[in-house]
Amino acid sequence: MKKTLLKASVLGIMVMGWISTQSLWAQSDPTGKKPITSTYAITNATVFTAPGKAGTKSTVLIKDGVIQGVGSNLSLPKEARIIAGDSLFIYPGFIDGGSDAGITAPKDPERPKDFASNNPPDEIAGITPWRSAVDQYSAADNKVEDFRKAGFTIAQILPDGGMIAGKAAIVVFGSEYSTNVLKTNTALLASFRGARGMYPGTAVGVMAKFRDVYQNTKLTKGRDEQYQTVAGVTRPEVNPTYSAMMDVINSQVPVMYQASSELEIRRAISLQKELGFKLILTGVEDYANVIDVIKAANVPVLISLEIPDDKAIKAQKEKDVNESVKAQYSRVKEAYDNAIKQAGLLEEAGIPFAFTTAGTKASDVMKSLNTMIENGLSEEAALAALTTNAASILGMSRVAGTIEKGKMANLVISTDSLFAEDSQIKHVVVDGYIYDFETKAKKKAGKSEDGAPAKVAGSWDYETESPAGSSGGVFQIAQDGSDYTGTITLDDPSGSGKINADLKDITVNGKSMSFAFDIAAGGMNITINVSGEVEGQSFDGTMSVDQFGTFPFKATLNPTLIAIK
Template sequence: MFLVVLICLMDTSTVFGQSDQTGQKRVTGTYAITNATVITQPGKWLSATTIVIKDGLITEIGENAAVPVEAKVIPGDSLFVYAGFIDMGGEAGVQKPEEAQKPENFDPSNPPNDVAGITPERTVLDYWDTANGSITEWRKTGFTIAQLLPKGEMLPGKTALVVYGNAESTNILKAATGLFGQFETARGVYPGTTLGLMAKYRELYKNAELKNQHAQMFANNSNGISRPEKNKSLEAFYPVINKQIPVVFEANEELEIRRVLKLKKELGFDLVLMDMEEGSNLAEELLAANASVVLSLKLPDDKAQKADMEDATEESKTAHKRVVEAYEEALSHAGNFEKAGVKFGFSTNQVKKDDALKNLRLMIANGLTEEGALAALTTNPASILGISKYAGTIEEGKSANLVLATDSLFAEDSKINYVMADGYLYEYDISKTKKTEGNTSDVTGEWNYTSETPGGTSTGEIRFTEKSGNLSGEIDVDDPNGGGTLTRPLENISYDGKTLSFTFSIEVQGQKLTVHTKGKVDGDDFNGSISIRDMGDFSLTAKKAPDFKF
C-alpha cells in the first residue's frame, strides 16, 4: 500500500498543513520554514536553513534552528526564501477623492486650493481600502510593504507606509512618509501650465516657510507678536520644511527631473524622485543633490519593435527606428543607474500586476544585475524609507515579511508559492505543469509503478497526457485515512528528455503532505525515487504499459 506505512510512521504535527489562502484564519502564529535556500540579503545565501517565525517576527535562523512543537511547518526543500518586496510607490486600494465643487462666480485665475488640486493637508490613508482586491493581487507578486501614493492633481496629499497584512489589522507602519507632488494640473484653472505649476510650488513653499517662522516665534514668545492665522494647506508643508519628511515628486521624463532638481536646489527640501522612466544620464546631478531615486516598473509596449517594416516608407522606417531605440534605452535604464552607483527602488504605480516580474527580467537581460534588482526590491527601499531596522533583509528580530519562490527569483520558470506579510501566511496555486523540453510521447500513457518502502513493496498506476506541449497526469494511491484508493493530480511536472520529476499531495488527518518524485526515463523504464519531508528517499520504479492499437 503506497505511502500508508510511511504516513503512519510520521509525526503528523510536523507535517505541513495547507494555509488559508486569504491569510485571515490563522490557526497559529508560529511557523517554521525548514531546509530552504534563504537569501538573507542581495548576494548572501544560506543553504538547508530553517527560519522560525513567531507572532509576526523572525525569531531564529539557522541549519539547526529548533522547530517549536506548535509550529506549522513549511517544507522548504525546493524553495528559495527572500525578504518581502517593498513598493516605493503604489496605489493598491487607494481611492480617488471626489472632485471639488467649484463655487459660484469663482475666478479661475485664483481658484480655491482644492479646486486647483492643492490639498497637501490630506493623507492617502483617508482614501485607502484595506479590503480592496488589488492589495491581494500585488501581494501575490511578492510585495508585502508599500508606500501609498494619493490620487489627485498637483499636490494631492501625504504618502503613507503600510504592510499588506491581514485586512482586519491596522497595517499602518508610518502615517506620513512624504508630501506628494506631480506635474498634473486641474483643467481650466490656474496654474494650468507647467511653468505656472512651478511658480505655484515656489509660492506655496515660500509662504509656508514664512508662516512656520511666524508660528515658531509666537510659540517661543507671544508678547508683541500677532497670533498666526490657521492655514491647513501651508501648515502641511511644515514637516517638509523641518526635514521630518521629504517631498515625493513624480517626474517621468528627463525635463521634469531637471525641473524638480532645480526646485530642490532653490528651496532646500529633501527629495524622493518618483516613477522615473528616463534620466540615467543625470546620475552625477542626482548623486550631488542627494536625491533618492525610484524607477518605474513600467516599460514601453514592445509591439513597435516587432512590427514588420519591410514594405514601409523610408520616413516610417526612420520613425520606427527611433521608437525601437527608445524601447531599448528604457530596458537598459535600470542597469545604467546601477553602473553609475545610484541606488534606487521600484514603483508599481500604473503598472499591471502581471508585468512587474516580467519587466524586471527584461531589465536584467539588458544590464541590471540580479543583485541590483533584488536590492531595488528590498534593501534600497528599506534604506530610503528608514525602515531597515525591521524590513529589507531576513534577520532575527525583523518582521516576518517573506517571499517563497520555487526557484531563484528571476529564473524564467520561477513562481511565488507563498508570501508571508506581517506574519500572516498566504499560499498561492502554482502552475500544475511545466513546459517540457523532451519528447512528450516518451512519457504519455500508463505506467505501472513499484515502490520500496519500510513497509514493504507497493504498486499502483501513473497516467500522463499531453496538451500543447504541457504534460499533465494523475497517480493512484491508497487512501491513508482508510478505505479505498485515491486518484491525485500530478503537479510541477518536468521532463527534459532524460529526467522526469513531479509532485503530488495527499491529505493526512486534515494536513497536506507533499510527495516529490524524480528519476530517469530510459525507453519504457523509469528509475527514480520518492522523497517525503523528514522521512528521506525511497525507491520508485515504473514500467510503461504497451499502447495497443487495433
C-alpha cells in the same frame, strides 16, 4: 541516515498534521480564520538573507510576525508548526517605494459661486497637503492581493490628487485583522500636474505656486513663533495648507516629486536646491541623460517598474518598406533599447535606487525585472532595489529589507531562484501570515527518444522525503489511447491500514508527467499534486501538499507489471 516511519507514510503524517492544525484556528474567533499559534519554522529551504549573499540551506523561525532565527541548527520550540521548505527558495519580502494599490481617487470638490479661475481655492487647484493616503486606501482592493502575489509585502502608498496631492503612508499587505499601517505622513507627494481651466495650469505655473506655498508656510511658521513668545502680537490665522506643510518646512518629511521625464527631473532638483526641502524623485522613467544630475544632487530615486511596450517593435516589417519607414523603425527601436538599459546605467553610476509600481500591472513585474536584467542590470542590484534600497529610502532598514533575527517576518518563497526562467512565487509571508498561491508546472517541449510521449503505463514504486522522514508506496497508471487512469496506495491518515486513491488530471507531455489525488480525512478533502520528469523507467519530481510546501517524490517503473489496456 533516513528515519523510518513506523505507523504511517509521510503522506499520512502530513494529512494528519494538516487536520490537526485546524484546531489551532480561532476558538474565540467566530470566523475560524485567525490562528491561535503564530510560531512557524520553514525548514531546509535555500535562503538568501540579503542581496549579494549566497543562498544556504537553512531554517527560518517565525513567532508573532517576527523572525526569531535563521540557520541550519536552530532549536525549534515544540509549539512551532513545521513547514517543509525543501526545493524552495526564500528571499526578503519586496518593498514598493511608491504604490497606488488600493488607492481610490477623492471626490472632486464643488466650485464656489464666486469662483475665480485666476485665484482658485487650494483644494480646487489640487493643493491638498492635509489629505492622507490612508483615508483613500482599501486593503480589500484586488490590486493589493495582486501585488502581494507578485512578492510585495510592504508599500508606501501614494494619495491620488493634483500638484500637491497629500501625505504618503507605509502599509503592510497583511492580515485583515490588522490596520496594516506602519507609519503615516512619510512624505508629501507633489507633481507638475497643473489644474484644468485655472491657475496654475502649466508646469511653470505649478513651480511658481509651489514656491508661493512653501514660502508662505515659512512666513506662517515665523509669525506663529513670534506670537508664542512676544506679547501684543496679532494671532496668526490657521491655514490648513500651511499647517500641513510644516513637516516639510521643518525637514521632518521629504517631498516626493513625481518626475517621469528628463525635464521634470531637472525642475524638481532645481526647486529642491532653491528651497532646501528633502527630495525623493519618484516615477522616474526617462532618465538616461540626467544620471549625472541625479548623482550630483544625491537624491533618492524610485524608478518606474513599468517598461515601454515592445508591441511597436514586434509589429515592424522587414520587407516592402521604404527608407523613411526603415529610419522611423530604427528610431523607435533605439528609443526602446535605451529605455530598458537605463536601470543598468544607474547601477553602473553607483546610484542606489528602488522601484515604484504606481501605474504598473502586478502581472508585468517579473517581466519588467527580467527585461532590465537582460539589458544590463545585475540580479543583485534588482534584488537590492526590491529590498534593501527600498528599506533604506523609506527609513525601514531596522525592521525590513533582509532576513535577520528581529526583523519583520516578510518573505518571498519561490520554486526556483528568483530570476530563473521557470521560477514561480509559491508563498508570500507578510507580517508572519502565510499566503499560498497556485503554481503550475511549466510545459516543456521535450520528447522521449523516439519522439513520442514518455511511457508511463505500469506499476511504479515511489518514495517521498520530508522532515518527518522517508516513506514509500505504489501507484499504477493505465493507458487507453491518449487517456490515462490510475490509483495510488498509501497509509490511511487515521492510522487504520492502507487506502487507495484515484489519480486525476494525469498529464504526460513529452518527458513531463503530472497528476493529483484527493484524500478524505476528518470530513475534509485534501488535494496532493505531483509533477516531474520521466527518464526511461525513472521518475524524478516533487509532491505539493497544501499548507506544507513541496517535497521530493521519486519513483521507479516495475517492468514486470504491465497496465496497458
